[in-house]
Amino acid sequence: MEKKAELYRGKAKTVYATDDPEKLIIFFRNDTSAFDGLKIQQFNNKGMINNKFNYFIMKKLEAAGVPTQVEGLLSDTELLVKKLEMVPVECVVRNYTAGSICKRLPVKEGQKLETPTFEFFLKDDALHDPMVNDSHIISFGWGTQEDIDQMKALSLKINDVLKKLFDDAGLILVDFKLEFGKFHGQLLLGDEFSPDGCRLWDKKTMKKLDKDRFRQNLGGVMEAYEEVAHRIGVPL
Numbered sequence: 001m002e003k004k005a006e007l008y009r010g011k012a013k014t015v016y017a018t019d020d021p022e023k024l025i026i027f028f029r030n031d032t033s034a035f036d037g038l039k040i041q042q043f044n045n046k047g048m049i050n051n052k053f054n055y056f057i058m059k060k061l062e063a064a065g066v067p068t069q070v071e072g073l074l075s076d077t078e079l080l081v082k083k084l085e086m087v088p089v090e091c092v093v094r095n096y097t098a099g100s101i102c103k104r105l106p107v108k109e110g111q112k113l114e115t116p117t118f119e120f121f122l123k124d125d126a127l128h129d130p131m132v133n134d135s136h137i138i139s140f141g142w143g144t145q146e147d148i149d150q151m152k153a154l155s156l157k158i159n160d161v162l163k164k165l166f167d168d169a170g171l172i173l174v175d176f177k178l179e180f181g182k183f184h185g186q187l188l189l190g191d192e193f194s195p196d197g198c199r200l201w202d203k204k205t206m207k208k209l210d211k212d213r214f215r216q217n218l219g220g221v222m223e224a225y226e227e228v229a230h231r232i233g234v235p236l
Helices: 046-063 134-139 145-168 221-232
Strands: 003-009 013-018 023-028 031-034 039-042 070-073 078-082 089-096 112-122 171-183 186-190 198-202
Touching: 023 046, 046 070, 046 078, 046 145, 046 221, 089 145, 112 134, 112 145, 134 145, 145 171, 145 186, 171 221
Parallel strands: none
Antiparallel strands: 003 013, 013 023, 023 078, 031 039, 070 078, 089 112, 089 171, 171 186, 171 198
16 A cells, blocks of 8 residues: 555644555554643654554444554554545543533542443534534534444444453543544544543552543553553554
8 A cells, every 4th residue: 555645634633645546555654642732742652552552442342343544554653544535523531520510510530420421522622622512513404314323333332342351450441532434435444542542540549541641740640551551462
């Protein structure tokens, strides 16, 4: 597969065209960002860890019946994927309270939820990814009711699969975000699943083992990512 022109440079990944118009190459960089790109730092091996972590998770989800855009690993930092027409919203599932929900609602961090919550957020850094609802998505043409129903169902199924995976490794899956897109009309899981886009705490100590270590200046960012990877069996 030949890598061609750069199509998009995100905060932590670069997307390239290939000689197949239906395939893309995602390059995972060592960049780490927070607060809509206001805080940026590079960490050695971060791109490699997230690429392999994401591939491992996506394969686990595919085995559980979740369709993804992943085609295969090309190198330590490059992933071959199907080219999706992305739905411009993020799907957020929470099992415990943390992050923005503690700012929006009168709840403290660490509260276990009776049932997982599901929220949509518009992908727009300039507007700080505002929360949106089903009506917004349909009215503005970002997706259909069928898309909404599928994204919700798949997100909650993913939660069931990954909660067990992380629980078996002594970890709490606090929350996570997902992105979906369409390939020949089929809704597929896209983007990535890594410690950049979820919160993971140690079950015994409640130690944070995700990007909150970077956001909150806790240190040991890559050590935490590597620990999580090793615990769930990601071959680094």
